[in-house]
Amino acid sequence: MGRRAFTMHDLVEIWSHWYAGDSLRALERNLGVDRHTLRKYIAHATAAGLSPGGPPRSRSDWVALARTGFPDGPLARPQPAQAALAPYRDRIAAGLAINTVATVWQRLVADTALTVSLRTFRRYCAGLAAADPAATVTLWRPDPPVGTEAQVDYGLMGRWTDPRTQQSQRIWAFSLVLTVSRHLFVNVGPSQAVGPWCAAPGAAFTFFDGVPHRIVLDNLKDGVLRPDLYDPQLNRTYADLAAHYGFLIDPGRVAHPKDKARVERGMPYIRDSFWRGRHWTSVAQMNEAALRWCREVAGQRVHGTTHARPLEVFTTTEQPALHPLPTTPWVFGAWTTARVGPDSRCHVARALYSVPWAHVGRRLDVRLGADEVAFFWQEPCVKIHRRVAPGQVALDLTDYPAVKRAYYERTPAWCRTEAQAAGTHVLTVVDALLATPTTAHLRQAQGIVGLLATYGASRVDAACQRAWTHDDPRLVTIRNILAQALDQHADPLPAPTPPDPGALLRGPDQFTTTPVTDPRS
Numbered sequence: 121m122g123r124r125a126f127t128m129h130d131l132v133e134i135w136s137h138w139y140a141g142d143s144l145r146a147l148e149r150n151l152g153v154d155r156h157t158l159r160k161y162i163a164h165a166t167a168a169g170l171s172p173g174g175p176p177r178s179r180s181d182w183v184a185l186a187r188t189g190f191p192d193g194p195l196a197r198p199q200p201a202q203a204a205l206a207p208y209r210d211r212i213a214a215g216l217a218i219n220t221v222a223t224v225w226q227r228l229v230a231d232t233a234l235t236v237s238l239r240t241f242r243r244y245c246a247g248l249a250a251a252d253p254a255a256t257v258t259l260w261r262p263d264p265p266v267g268t269e270a271q272v273d274y275g276l277m278g279r280w281t282d283p284r285t286q287q288s289q290r291i292w293a294f295s296l297v298l299t300v301s302r303h304l305f306v307n308v309g310p311s312q313a314v315g316p317w318c319a320a321p322g323a324a325f326t327f328f329d330g331v332p333h334r335i336v337l338d339n340l341k342d343g344v345l346r347p348d349l350y351d352p353q354l355n356r357t358y359a360d361l362a363a364h365y366g367f368l369i370d371p372g373r374v375a376h377p378k379d380k381a382r383v384e385r386g387m388p389y390i391r392d393s394f395w396r397g398r399h400w401t402s403v404a405q406m407n408e409a410a411l412r413w414c415r416e417v418a419g420q421r422v423h424g425t426t427h428a429r430p431l432e433v434f435t436t437t438e439q440p441a442l443h444p445l446p447t448t449p450w451v452f453g454a455w456t457t458a459r460v461g462p463d464s465r466c467h468v469a470r471a472l473y474s475v476p477w478a479h480v481g482r483r484l485d486v487r488l489g490a491d492e493v494a495f496f497w498q499e500p501c502v503k504i505h506r507r508v509a510p511g512q513v514a515l516d517l518t519d520y521p522a523v524k525r526a527y528y529e530r531t532p533a534w535c536r537t538e539a540q541a542a543g544t545h546v547l548t549v550v551d552a553l554l555a556t557p558t559t560a561h562l563r564q565a566q567g568i569v570g571l572l573a574t575y576g577a578s579r580v581d582a583a584c585q586r587a588w589t590h591d592d593p594r595l596v597t598i599r600n601i602l603a604q605a606l607d608q609h610a611d612p613l614p615a616p617t618p619p620d621p622g623a624l625l626r627g628p629d630q631f632t633t634t635p636v637t638d639p640r641s
């Protein structure tokens with residue numbers, strides 16, 4: 121046996137031969153163990169009350185004897201330097217939680233009389249790390265039912281120089297592996313942004329002509345915003361994708377690649393078999409080649425675990441168990457938030473959009489699609505607009521209170537229509553006011569039309585006639601006539617010739633400039 125490490129089997133062999141009556145010389149010759157070592161282990165058996173030639177003993181009896189004297193193994197003898205570190209075990213373990221091995225060693229040597237070397241200290245720390253071997257054991261998990269699970273990962277393929285622009289860029293691969301058949305889909309591109317990340321699963325589902333029930337994905341920010349073992353916060357765009365296709369999102373734990381080992385183990389295979397040693401002219405060519413590679417190479421290989429061809433297992437077993445594809449394609453939409461200003465408008469993607477005035481001051485969730493923008497308050501959608509270009513405004517007057525939108529709804533055309541229905545004199549006054557296109561004149565016309573609801577068409581028409589006759593067709597005059605009921609009395613004055621309404625309203629074209637003659641000339 122020489123200087124090699126003893127095992128339990130070696131110790132049982134020594135005791136079994138000794139118990140059968142072999143001498144030390146025979147044990148040394150047959151087992152290759154130094155007689156000094158043999159005496160040590162024979163002394164342990166003798167101390168337990170055993171002697172050669174006794175009643176037969178089983179292997180389990182010898183193992184039990186070894187456990188009583190050597191609980192950590194037949195040669196569990198710590199070296200003197202490492203034995204000196206044992207009293208400081210707790211301090212070393214606490215230090216390793218926040219500092220490096222070299223720093224813990226330096227501080228320990230400086231504070232104590234220890235003289236152990238850094239190499240010895242590293243060996244001791246390695247033993248501490250292996251103190252709980254159960255933590256390193258991988259529990260084998262059987263495959264889930266057919267069609268219920270797929271695993272997703274992003275991996276760096278390498279750098280690629282675009283022959284058109286001569287720019288070098290990193291290329292990433294999206295991989296989706298069906299858990300049972302091991303059939304996989306690969307899509308490559310220069311970005312890990314949320315757009316490509318969410319578009320790739322849809323391409324995979326089209327490739328498989330079906331949707332798995334559950335997808336185990338990485339804790340990438342574009343999929344999972346806040347990793348948590350029990351309550352992960354999902355990217356809302358990816359959650360929309362899952363809702364559209366009808367699959368469940370099952371994020372893996374942070375720093376636990378074994379949670380999706382089937383896709384993790386496949387990424388080096390993709391990098392070696394598909395990517396390395398090949399030349400590409402464009403990203404489109406990469407993805408065309410990736411689809412062929414998935415069918416003709418990866419799909420046709422005999423998998424090392426299943427010992428079957430993934431494409432055959434997929435076609436015969438897994439594909440029929442997938443969910444059918446939805447009838448409509450998924451439309452990408454990025455999510456953001458926007459605060460509603462006092463003017464009941466939100467600033468989104470450098471454009472302005474109105475929302476119902478009841479949400480002034482709130483921060484709404486916004487879904488930015490290619491053609492429309494949707495606003496949400498605590499899940500329900502409160503407004504949808506057609507998307508406009510940056511710098512433009514999407515305004516819906518129904519988003520404002522009735523009292524605030526009256527000015528915009530009561531246009532000059534609306535005022536003339538209402539005035540014509542009320543009477544000829546109302547129309548005459550309104551036409552005269554609107555002849556000068558100013559905000560003040562429009563508001564006066566709106567005010568006169570508004571009197572119809574209070575006094576009726578006949579009285580307002582009579583009041584307009586009286587005000588026009590007296591050369592004062594203003595809103596305040598007409599309102600006073602109605603308030604004093606003067607429209608219901610005969611006018612004692614003869615009706616003068618109607619004046620030019622423009623002069624009364626002081627339009628800019630009614631003023632003329634009279635030359636002034638210098639008296640000294």
